[in-house]
Amino acid sequence: MDAQPGKLDDTTARAALRRLLDAAIASADPRVVLAAHLPEPPALGSGGRVIVVGAGKSAAVMAAAVEAAWPRIPLTGLVITRYGHGIRTGRGENDRIEVVEASHPVPDAAGEAAAARILAMVQGLTENDLVLALISGGGSALMPLAAPGLTLADKQAVNRALLSCGATINEMNAVRRHLSAIKGGRLAAAAHPARVVTLAISDVPGDDPAAIASGPTVPDPTSFAEAREIVARYAIPLPDHVRAHLDAAAEETPKPGDPRLAHAEYHLIATPLMALQAAAKEAEALGLTPLILGDALEGEAREAGTLLAGIARSVAAHGHPLRAPAVLLSGGETTVTLGEAKGAGGRNGECLLGFAVALAGHPGIWSLMADTDGIDGSESNAGAIAGPDTLARSAAAGVDPRAALLAHRSHDVFAGLDDLIITGPTLTNVNDFRAVIIAGAPAAARP
Template structure:
């Protein structure tokens, strides 16, 4: 990895790792478990990129408790477990394995009693992995909708509103199936605002959303939808369970890791490095390149005015940006919302000395399998141009991952088996 100050890059990597450790299920899950039930059985269910490691952490915390169940995670994210079955399925576009896993979960809920305890392990990615279509719809219908949503620039909240109203298990429907058993959801948040109803599309919590809202989100894309999808939304059959539904009376929700917890851990690590941390927010959304440009503006203020904090410092932020694909952009490159935000930042800082940044997805996959994200240095633009690369063209073509890969500045972790969304670290000296 080439840079005039490799120590700065190592600092960024250490801070990123501190954020990942704060969201590791093995470090945080056990303290949120209740006492095992005196009688009745324990059924463990779950969905998400972190769900397999969460199940393993639960087994480790309760070595003598008779538990069983099923969780579904992304391909390549399984870990060894002894009592809870792990199934892998596709993300972000659902597949038949996820559909079969969701159907089996509902079957496992048959015959539960008031003495039983169900623990649901929720984390980012659960929406696509828990893919059981509503009656009258097919998996192909849901796959088509997912593709439309992923290219539309819709927020995660909007995407999940639609998903809940096309599902037989999301939006509180799993909680309704669990009743009258006690239900405890342990969640790792990957969504801005930590809304329980948005994490994995809220299969165990009440859903205030409506079919009408789902129609409005998709209205501009109606012509690209399978006819059965629009018909289902217009028919507006059985609504998702709403707040106050008696079937959710025994359901409890506990957040065990969040983006803010990760940012606070990074801030503590920064102080230990002699850097002043400033957390800008844990729920920053918007077009990725625009967020990068805004962060560059704050970095410039720090360098020129010592505001809102003096260097040496780190600017920290989390949330989930979006990348809107337009036909006029041409065929997209290797993508990555974090690398695209980083390229926007790099262009806006224009080689300013003393400015480094790391932007990455805490699940280890920034849209493509190749990287979690990337790092930028003061000489990134100069090195790119010296190599015959055009940074502005790479941004136009959504090929930021390709550009940073050519520079040797990708952050490659592989699946981290957790997910508290994007983590952006700007280092100023």
């Protein structure tokens, strides 16, 4: 595709957007990137064992990548992934790493039981042993081992409240860590004195290890007091005994400098920025000038869409901050505050609908917004595509996109237009991916 001024039409723009998404997802495939980050296994004759544990939407394919890279290394283990994301980790019946599927985003008993098994697996080890932790987005909900005195039902109630209150992912995980027996560095502490090496795929703005799956193998910089402040700020309803647990602050999470985490290492093997850079390279191959706006954009989804629409207008009208034909790339994780609305869709659909409403049919601008794990919110689509005709086509179909935006029902709009992006589970997760293509050069900027 040659994206010279005036050459982009609806068909080529949509095809280009899909190629950018595919490039971003491919760059985070554990089967491609994980092996280069594996540590040295225990020395022969040391008696050291290799225990592989983990949780997240990518956990099963990460485990398969470990087995493929270490075909003759004795190892055992267990990882937890989302329902529908499990794969065989070995060849035939010779899986050395067990895969358990569990519920996400609200935890269930399968995840709880598997998390308890993981915690038991890493106890009683020696300094000659290696614990390889495979961590990716979604691991917090998939590994829901409650702190003493709390129950799975408590964790489920808190998760539901967190998901609808408008808190950021970092804030949600700060609360989760202080209600857990395994997160916030507790898994690595339980494995002491073994060496713990974590290979992680980041799905959070800023790539903070403490926030990825609530940081089961890293020190927790937050406190019970901060968790209580987040609960108060968002008026999150908690069962009385959960609130009492936060108030009591009986056992803090391991903090930086804790000797139990002295032999813990952490390596990021895929991040949102890496995915955006891969998409930018693909954009250049398509004849588009890319601009990465950032990998950590947060805020209310519909408002982020309005902001992105304003930048796209500036490119189209003034050639700033770059000249068209161009593509604006961004990542991060926006939020949707539902209030009393039930909603249908996810944060990417809502951001995209806010973008389309703000553009009001502006010509020559298209956008794709999707979750790189293949699931955007409450439905089965990864995201959707919008173009200059989105509002007109919606009106012709008898759907009011502005009313749908207010009701948090972006899925209804894009499903009715057949503009949903369906990838199925991608088996990776580097957070949200947003691409905005602006065609042509502004009249004032043309030679």
